[in-house]
Amino acid sequence: MIDRAETPSVLRESAVTVFVNSAAGGGRARFYLTKIQKLFKSFHVQAQFVMTKSAAELESSAQNAISQGRRALFAMGGDGTFQALANAAFGAQVLLGVLPVGGGNDFAAALGLPDAPLKAADAILRGEPRFVDLLRVRTAEGRIRLYAGGGGIGLDAEAARYASGAYRRFPGRSRYIASALRALVGFVPLEVRVDFPGSDLIPQEAKALVVAALNSPTYGAGLRLAPGATLEDGSVHVVLIEDIGTIGVLRLLPRLMGSGELRTSRVKRWQVRKVRLTTQKPALFHGDGEILGSTPVEIEVVPGAVQVLAPSPR
Structure with missing residues (x-):
């Protein structure tokens, strides 16, 4: 049995509400639910598990819980699930957590959580509050939305559309790679302008496959677009991949699945507080794999936006 003193004080003082997105990860949440409930009991943590059928339902349920005075709220799902919880909780004095059972889990990885759901839950329950x-x-x-990990326009937004549709039940990284390869078929690169409001950086114009705006070092289940990014660096990490063609994409993918170090002038990176993306024709924008709207879009960092329970930063 775990010593109760090992759990953070907020979890000893109040019950945790765990919102379970039953649609996340092709139903993985239901598979792990009983085991995670037992783990919470072994830590002497009181928890109420609330089943939801979608991220939208989860967000509404979380708002109700906050209005009732709940102080510790966890999301059991993927990056999109945590996005829903974060939008519900923004501005409230609450502690959040993510139990990663989704398809991507890049935000959870950036927090230093293991891939395995039970190990991740154990790490959270031994963790500490972090902004x-x-x-x-x-x-x-005109939609304003917070997102946690990565977002962008171009090929990745089209891939996100497939990943949440026809390829939804593909496991883990294969879901995003298959979706990206499908999105390549007939994809027309974007004529895009990238502006950096409040910065001395020169605006960029390019024919691009992808323009990403990231908070985490990876997205798309581990593609390392912004190797130096952390969740506490107060920056938007902007990555522009020029039109390198299908062969170029296939050559690039193994590097992005590895260190993310690229030796090519066709990929450009910036670290800023705010970025504006404008396209010749309207293009879809996704955040955490969820389609949030279309261009033009403006993305900015919100430093220390939420408090989460996670391992100490390395």
């Missing part, structure tokens, strides 16, 4: 950044996007439709 982390989020990114805030304003779309052409």
Whole structure:
């Protein structure tokens, strides 16, 4: 049995509400639910598990819980699931957690959590409160939304559309790679302008496959677009991949699945506080694999936006 003193004080003082997105990870949440419930009991943590059918339902349930005075709220799902919880909780004095059972889990990885759901839950229950950044996007439709890990326009947004549709039940990274390869078929590169409001950086114009705006070092289940990014660096990490063609993409993928170190002038990176993306024709923008709207979009960092329970930063 775990010593109760090993758990953070907030978990000893109040019950945790765990919102379970039953649709996340092709149903993986249901598979791990009983085991995670037992783990919480072994830590002497009181927890109420609330089943939801979607991220949208989870967000609404979390808002209700906050209005009722709940102080510790966890999301059991993927990056999109945590995005829903973060938007519900932003501005409230609450502690958040993520139990990663989704398809991507890049935000959880950036927190230093293991891939295995039970090991991740164990790490959280032994963790400590940390304030982390989020990114805030304003779309052409006027929608304002926080997202946790990575977002962008171009090939990755089209891949996100497939990943949440026809390829939804593919496991882990294979879901995103298969979706990206499918999105390549007939994809037309974007004529894009990248502006950096409040910065001395020169605006960029390019024919691009992808323009990503990241908070975490990876997205798409481990593609390392921004190797130096952390969740506490107060920055938007912008990555522009020029039109390198299908062969170029196939050559690039293994490097992105590895260290993320690229020796090519066709990939450009910037670290800023705010970025604006404008395209010749409207293009979809995704955040954490969820389609959030279309261009033009403006993305900015929100430093220390939420408090999460996680291992200490390395």
